[in-house]
Amino acid sequence: MRLEKRAQQSAIALALAPVGALAFTLLISALLVRWAGAPVGQAYGLLLKGGFGSVFALSETLTRAIPLTLTGLAATVAFKARLFNIGAEGQLYVGALAAVAVGGLHGGTGFALPAPLLFVLMMAAAALAGAFLLLGPALMKARLGVDEVVTTLLLNFIVLLFVSLMLDGPMKDPSAMGWPQSVALQDELTLAKLIAQTRVHTGLLWAWTLAVIVWALMKFTVQGFNIRAVGANTRAAMFAGVPVTRTVVLVAMLSGALAGLAGAIEVAGRTGYLTLDMSPGYGYTGIVIAMLAALHPLGVVFASVFVAGVLVGADSMSRAVGVPTYIADVIVAASLISVLVATSLTQYRIRWK
Amino acid sequence: MSAPVLKLAHITKRFGSLTANDDISLELGAGEVLALLGENGAGKSTLVSILFGHYTADAGQIEAFGQPLPPGDPKAALAAGIGMVHQHFTLADNLSVLDNVMMGSESLWQPFTRRRAARARLLAVAQRFGLDVDANARVGGLSVGQRQRVEILKALYRGTRILILDEPTAVLTPQESEALFAVLAQMVAQGLSIIFISHKLGEVLRVSQRVAVLRAGKLVAQAKASETTQSQLAQWMVGHAVSAAQRQPANNVGEAVCVLDKVSTAPARERLRDASLTLNRGEIVAIAGVSGNGQSALAQLLCGTRAATAGTVVLMGRPWPQKPAQLVALGVARIPEDRHEVGVIGDLPLWENAASERLQSRTFSRFGWVRRRAAYAYAQRVIAAFDVRGAGADAPARSLSGGNMQKLILGRALVHPQRDATATPKLIVAHQPTWGLDIGAVDYVQQQLFAARNAGAAVLLISDDLDEVLALGDRVAVIHDGQLTPARPALAWSREAIGLAMAGISSPQATP
Numbered sequence: 001m002r003l004e005k006r007a008q009q010s011a012i013a014l015a016l017a018p019v020g021a022l023a024f025t026l027l028i029s030a031l032l033v034r035w036a037g038a039p040v041g042q043a044y045g046l047l048l049k050g051g052f053g054s055v056f057a058l059s060e061t062l063t064r065a066i067p068l069t070l071t072g073l074a075a076t077v078a079f080k081a082r083l084f085n086i087g088a089e090g091q092l093y094v095g096a097l098a099a100v101a102v103g104g105l106h107g108g109t110g111f112a113l114p115a116p117l118l119f120v121l122m123m124a125a126a127a128l129a130g131a132f133l134l135l136g137p138a139l140m141k142a143r144l145g146v147d148e149v150v151t152t153l154l155l156n157f158i159v160l161l162f163v164s165l166m167l168d169g170p171m172k173d174p175s176a177m178g179w180p181q182s183v184a185l186q187d188e189l190t191l192a193k194l195i196a197q198t199r200v201h202t203g204l205l206w207a208w209t210l211a212v213i214v215w216a217l218m219k220f221t222v223q224g225f226n227i228r229a230v231g232a233n234t235r236a237a238m239f240a241g242v243p244v245t246r247t248v249v250l251v252a253m254l255s256g257a258l259a260g261l262a263g264a265i266e267v268a269g270r271t272g273y274l275t276l277d278m279s280p281g282y283g284y285t286g287i288v289i290a291m292l293a294a295l296h297p298l299g300v301v302f303a304s305v306f307v308a309g310v311l312v313g314a315d316s317m318s319r320a321v322g323v324p325t326y327i328a329d330v331i332v333a334a335s336l337i338s339v340l341v342a343t344s345l346t347q348y349r350i351r352w353k
Numbered sequence: 354m355s356a357p358v359l360k361l362a363h364i365t366k367r368f369g370s371l372t373a374n375d376d377i378s379l380e381l382g383a384g385e386v387l388a389l390l391g392e393n394g395a396g397k398s399t400l401v402s403i404l405f406g407h408y409t410a411d412a413g414q415i416e417a418f419g420q421p422l423p424p425g426d427p428k429a430a431l432a433a434g435i436g437m438v439h440q441h442f443t444l445a446d447n448l449s450v451l452d453n454v455m456m457g458s459e460s461l462w463q464p465f466t467r468r469r470a471a472r473a474r475l476l477a478v479a480q481r482f483g484l485d486v487d488a489n490a491r492v493g494g495l496s497v498g499q500r501q502r503v504e505i506l507k508a509l510y511r512g513t514r515i516l517i518l519d520e521p522t523a524v525l526t527p528q529e530s531e532a533l534f535a536v537l538a539q540m541v542a543q544g545l546s547i548i549f550i551s552h553k554l555g556e557v558l559r560v561s562q563r564v565a566v567l568r569a570g571k572l573v574a575q576a577k578a579s580e581t582t583q584s585q586l587a588q589w590m591v592g593h594a595v596s597a598a599q600r601q602p603a604n605n606v607g608e609a610v611c612v613l614d615k616v617s618t619a620p621a622r623e624r625l626r627d628a629s630l631t632l633n634r635g636e637i638v639a640i641a642g643v644s645g646n647g648q649s650a651l652a653q654l655l656c657g658t659r660a661a662t663a664g665t666v667v668l669m670g671r672p673w674p675q676k677p678a679q680l681v682a683l684g685v686a687r688i689p690e691d692r693h694e695v696g697v698i699g700d701l702p703l704w705e706n707a708a709s710e711r712l713q714s715r716t717f718s719r720f721g722w723v724r725r726r727a728a729y730a731y732a733q734r735v736i737a738a739f740d741v742r743g744a745g746a747d748a749p750a751r752s753l754s755g756g757n758m759q760k761l762i763l764g765r766a767l768v769h770p771q772r773d774a775t776a777t778p779k780l781i782v783a784h785q786p787t788w789g790l791d792i793g794a795v796d797y798v799q800q801q802l803f804a805a806r807n808a809g810a811a812v813l814l815i816s817d818d819l820d821e822v823l824a825l826g827d828r829v830a831v832i833h834d835g836q837l838t839p840a841r842p843a844l845a846w847s848r849e850a851i852g853l854a855m856a857g858i859s860s861p862q863a864t865p
Binding site for chain 2: 238240
C-alpha cells in the first residue's frame with residue numbers, strides 16, 4: 001500500500017472530510033461505550049446535553065474553553081513557525097504564579113497601586129514570565145540546534161516542581177489550613193462574571209479578542225509573513241531576507257506569553273488563587289486544539305469550545321450512565337487522529353498494489 | 354538486430370489526470386546502447402522506474418531475455434540482470450569500495466562474509482571491463498568520477514546484463530566523460546546492453562547506436578544515431594524547430610559593479626579560497642566547474658546568505674552590505690540554484706512569494722502591516738511580464754511547474770516594483786538558472802539574461818553546463834576546490850583547457 005498525491009483536491013472531499021472524521025470518531029467511541037455496558041444513544045445524548053444542552057452546561061463549557069483557547073493559540077503561533085512548543089503547561093503555571101505574585105494579598109495586603117494599573121502589571125508579568133520561559137529553549141534551538149520538543153517538555157516538570165516549592169514555601173497562603181495553595185488575588189483584580197450565577201467570566205472575551213489579534217497578525221503583518229515563511233521553508237525564508245533567528249525568538253515570546261496569560265486569566269477569572277491542580281493538562285490539550293484547528297487562530301476558538309464541550313459533557317454523562325470520564329479523552333484523541341487522516345486523504349489517495 | 358534482450362510492450366502509466374507514459378513500446382538488442390532522450394517531465398524516469406519495479410504500469414508488459422518480468426518487483430528486475438546507476442549515487446561514504454559493492458548481495462543468514470571470494474570476483478569484473486579501482490579505498494575519499502565507477506562495478510558485480518545509466522555525465526568533467534564512454538564501449542563489446550538516459554544531444558549521438566525520443570509521455574521517434582542529427586533530435590524532443598543559444602557578444606562593457614578581492618568563506622563542505630573576480634557593467638561572466646567545487650559558496654556569498662571570512666567584496670564602490678534585503682534594495686537580482694527549496698516558499702501563495710524579497714521596503718509595508726494591494730498588484734505585473742502560467746496569484750507557489758517557477762523568480766528579481774517593467778538591476782547573480790528546464794524555458798531565461806546585460810546589468814552566471822557557459826559568457830572563469838582562475842574572454846578558452854582547469858590541473862592557483 002502506498003500514498004499517491006492527488007492531482008487536484010475536490011471541493012466535495014474537502015467538505016466531507018470533517019463530517020467523515022466526526023462520524024468515524026463517534027463510531028470508535030460508540031464501541032467503547034458499548035463495551036462499558038451503557039446504551040450508546042443515551043450516552044451520546046447525555047454527553048451533548050451535559051456539554052451544550054442548557055445555559056449552565058454551556059457556561060461550564062465556555063469556562064473550560066477559556067484557558068484552552070489561549071493554550072491553543074500558543075501552540076498555533078509556535079507550530080506555524082515550526083517551533084514545537086510542548087511547554088505551554090509550564091508556561092501557564094509560571095504565568096499564574098507571576099500573576100499571584102503581583103496581584104496577591106501577601107500577608108493580608110497587596111501592592112498599594114490603583115487596581116487598573118495593578119491589573120495591567122499582573123497580566124504583563126504573567127505574559128513576560130511565560131515568554132521568558134520559552135526564550136531559553138528557542139535560543140538553544142536557533143543557536144545550537146537543540147531540539148525544543150525535549151527542552152520545553154522537560155521544563156514542564158521543572159516548573160511544576162518550582163511552583164510546588166513556592167506554594168509550600170514563600171507564597172503559601174497562611175490561612176489555607178496547611179494546603180499547598182497560594183495567597184489569594186485582591187478582589188478588585190478578579191474578572192467579572194459574564195453570566196450571573198455561573199462561572200463563565202470575561203476572560204472569554206479576552207481569549208476571543210486575542211484570537212482575532214493573532215489571526216490579524218499572522219495574516220496582515222510583515223512579522224506574520226516572517227513567521228509563516230520560517231515555518232514553511234527556513235532556507236527560502238532566509239534567502240528572501242527574513243531574519244530567521246529574530247523571528248523564532250519573537251514567536252517564542254508570543255507563544256509563551258499567550259500560555260502565560262492563560263494561567264493568569266484562569267487565576268483571575270476562576271480560582272482566585274493558585275494550586276498545583278489548577279490545570280488538568282490545558283497546555284497539552286492546547287496542542288490537540290491547534291491541530292484540530294489546522295493551525296488557524298480563529299479555528300482555535302471553535303476547536304476549544306468543541307473539546308471543552310466534550311470534556312464537560314463526558315463528566316455529566318459518566319455520572320448518569322457509569323461510563324468512565326476517560327471516554328472524553330478517547331473522543332478528543334480519536335477526533336484529532338481522524339481529522340488528520342481525513343485531511344491527508346483529501347490530498348492523497350491510497351493505492352493498494 | 355538479434356533477438357532483443359529487453360522488450361517493453363505498450364507501457365502506460367497514469368498519475369491522476371497526467372499520463373506519464375502513454376503506450377510505449379521499445380526493444381533493446383544485445384550489445385546495444387540505446388539512448389533515451391527527452392526533456393524533464395517527458396516520462397524517462399517513470400519508464401525506468403516501471404522497468405525497475407518501483408512503479409507498476411497501468412497497462413503493458415516487460416520481457417527480459419524472453420521471460421516476462423513480474424510487475425512491481427525490484428528484486429525480480431535485479432535477478433533478471435537489470436542494473437541501474439542513479440544520477441545521485443547510492444554509496445555509503447564511510448565504507449570501502451569492496452564493502453559498498455558487497456552490500457546487500459549477501460544473505461543475512463550466513464555466519465561470515467566471504468570477503469576473499471568477493472574481492473576476487475570484484476577484481477575479475479573490474480579487469481574485464483577496464484574499470485580500475487582500489488577495492489580498499491574508502492568511498493568518501495574518491496572523486497565523483499571514481500564513485501560513478503564504483504556504482505557501475507556494483508551493478509556489474511551482481512551480474513547485470515542490462516545497465517541503465519541516468520544522466521551519467523551530469524557530474525563529470527569532459528575528460529571524465531570521455532573515460533566513461535570508453536568503459537561503455539568495452540561493456541558493449543562484451544555483449545552487455547545499455548540504456549543511456551540524457552538530454553544532452555551531442556553525447557547521445559556520440560555513445561549510442563539508437564536513440565528513442567520521449568515527449569510528454571509518448572515515444573515520438575526512434576532513429577539510428579548514425580542517421581540523425583542534433584537539430585533533428587532537438588526538434589523531436591520539443592515538438593518544433595529550435596535553435597541553440599547563439600553567442601551575443603557584449604558591446605557595451607562599462608565600469609566595475611562588483612569586485613571580489615581574495616575572498617574566502619568559512620570551511621564547510623563547499624567553500625571559497627582566495628577568490629578574486631571583477632564583474633563589469635554590460636557583461637556576462639560565467640563560472641564553469643564540476644558541481645561541488647565552491648559554486649554554492651560563491652552564489653550564497655553574493656546572495657547574502659553566507660559571509661566572507663577573509664578578503665573584501667565591493668559593490669558599486671561601497672562595502673558589501675551583506676543582508677539580502679539590503680542587496681535587493683541596491684539592485685542585486687538573485688536567482689538561486691534550488692528554485693523549489695530556496696527560490697520560493699512553496700506553501701505560500703504566488704503573490705507573497707513575488708513580494709517576499711522586498712516586503713520590508715516601504716513599497717510593500719507600512720509600520721509592519723503588509724500593503725496587500727500593492728504586493729498583489731506587483732505580483733500580477735510579474736506574472737504578466739514574465740508569462741508565468743499554470744496558477745494565479747493566490748495559488749501556492751508549489752503548484753507551478755519548474756519553468757514557471759523560474760519565471761516567477763526571474764520576474765521578481767528583474768521587475769522593479771516602482772519603475773517600469775524593463776528597469777534593469779545593477780547586478781544579476783544567476784546560479785544554474787536553466788537547470789532542469791525544458792528547452793523553451795531555457796531559451797527564455799537565456800534571452801532574459803542577454804537582455805538584462807545589454808541594458809547594462811553586470812551578470813554572474815554560475816553553471817554546471819559547459820555549453821551554456823561558453824554560449825553565454827563574455828568572460829569565463831573556472832572554479833576548482835574553491836579557487837577561481839582569472840576570468841578570460843570566452844573565445845580564449847579551448848574546451849580542453851576548461852576541462853583541465855575544472856579538474857584543477859592547469860589552474861595557475863591550484864599548484865602553489
